[in-house]
Amino acid sequence: MNIYTIPFCPFCFRVKLTTQIKNISPSEVSFHEIELKNPxxxxxKLNPNKTVPTVEISSEQGLAESLVIMEYLDETFASKYPIFGENSTEKALNKYLIERVNNEVTGYLMACFFSCQxxxxxxxxxxKLHLAYENLEKLLPKNLVFFGGNQLNAVDISFAPFYCYFFIAQKIRNEIFLPKKDTKSFKYFNALINDPHIKKLILDNELFNKHIEECVSAKEEIQKIKNSSRALISDLHTAVEQLNHKLKTTYHKNITWYLESNTSGPYIITxxxxxxxxxxxxxxxxxxxxxxxxxxxxxxRLDNFSELAVEICTHQPKWGVTEMDLAFAEVLSTHISN
Structure with a gap:
């Protein structure tokens, strides 16, 4: 059986974890990492929508969606540990829990992750992060390590990859807080990151950690603004001309910044x-x-929702225009078009 994935995809990690937890051997299921831009x-033929993961059912048919593939693997290899449960009631309850965890917990965690920049x-x-912890506290079973008891089940497997994203981001961005140590949520999170399957597949992967660091670090354009000089520019006319030339030739933007002055000193405006x-x-x-x-x-200043005037300059310690001001003007101009 062939399954197509891409690196660092949490949905693909769900399926990979499933094969590990169920002890499905590489001879039974083979993973193939592809480039979605050039698959x-x-x-x-298997998946015209070009989404991953995708499992090959036949030479002409594939099956997509991580939860669907997890269930397909669970039933195909039914003699191995049943991650969804042993009977219809357990399977229904676990699917219900997966939906609730996705809606009531995962969404809040990933909102922090995707908004870091x-x-x-x-x-x-x-x-809103506290809502995730409050909801998880209500959903977690009492006196059990995982939703699956002492080992991961489908609920844990579906949630774990997303928590790994959040966990690495939390180590980089100290504004992200964890639940209190005496809660079920904190103990559950700790059990997930120490699970040998999760550690080997995801958390111990240096490339994965580097990928997450890049995702949550400041964008290059933000760094450009922050790292620009705060020293006042002496030849402002030339500097503004160079900025306008760059906007037109490099970014193809029909935006012009003008140098003006008031009683305090110079500023640029567009x-x-x-x-x-x-x-x-x-x-x-x-x-x-x-x-x-x-x-x-x-x-x-916004006039009649039809025209936005933007003035940029530095006020402290002296009034004027700096490289940081020009960098801000450049980044702003590349994202707002006339």
Whole structure:
């Protein structure tokens, strides 16, 4: 039996964990990692939607969706440990628990993970994180290590890969907090990360850890703003001309920044124009998020939801325009179009 996967995919990890927990040998199930952008020709026939994981049922037919494949493997290798349960009642209850854990726990954890590069969204996700722990506390069985008792079952297997994402992110971003140590949730999380199957397949993989670090670290463009010089630029006319030239030739943006002055000193300004209300709101949302994430702020004014004026300069310790201001203007201009 052939199963097609990609590296670091939590849904693929579900299926790989299933084969390990059920002790299905490589001679019985063979995994093939592919590139979704350039998959094998055979894969197109098996799954025209090009999603992973995909199991090959026949030369012309494949089966997708991780939970469906988990159940397919459980029934195909029924003589091995039944991860969904031994009878219809256990199977139904475990499927019900998988759905509840996905909706009431996993979503909150992954909201923190996927918002790490946006301060506004990350703050909102952190505010709701306690709900995941409260919900999990209610769902976990009493006096048992896992949902499956002393070993992982389908509920644990479906949740574990996503928790691994969250666990590595939590080690990198110390703003992410864990449940209290005396809770069932904390003990459950600790049992997951110490399970030998999960450690070997996911957590001990250096490439996986590096992948997660890249996902939760600041974007390159944010680093560019933060790492730019705060020293005032003396030849502002040339600097602004170079910025505008770069926007037109490198990014193909029809945006021009102008150098102006007030009683305090120089600043740069541009106007973004919008054809509808939604474009204006999206631009404001992005601008505010960029300000908070880069810790660099501007003055802006929205007129009639059709034109956004943005002024950028440095106020402290002296008024003027810096390389950081120009970097902010460049990044902003690449994301908001006239």
């Amino acid at each position: 094998p020709e055979k894969f197109h 946006s301060k506004v969204k990350f703050t909102k996700a952190l505010d 106007h973004f124009k919008f054809s509808n209300y939604h474009q204006a709101l999206n631009a404001i949302e992005y601008l505010c998020d960029l300000q908070e994430t880069s810790d660099h702020h501007t003055n802006f």
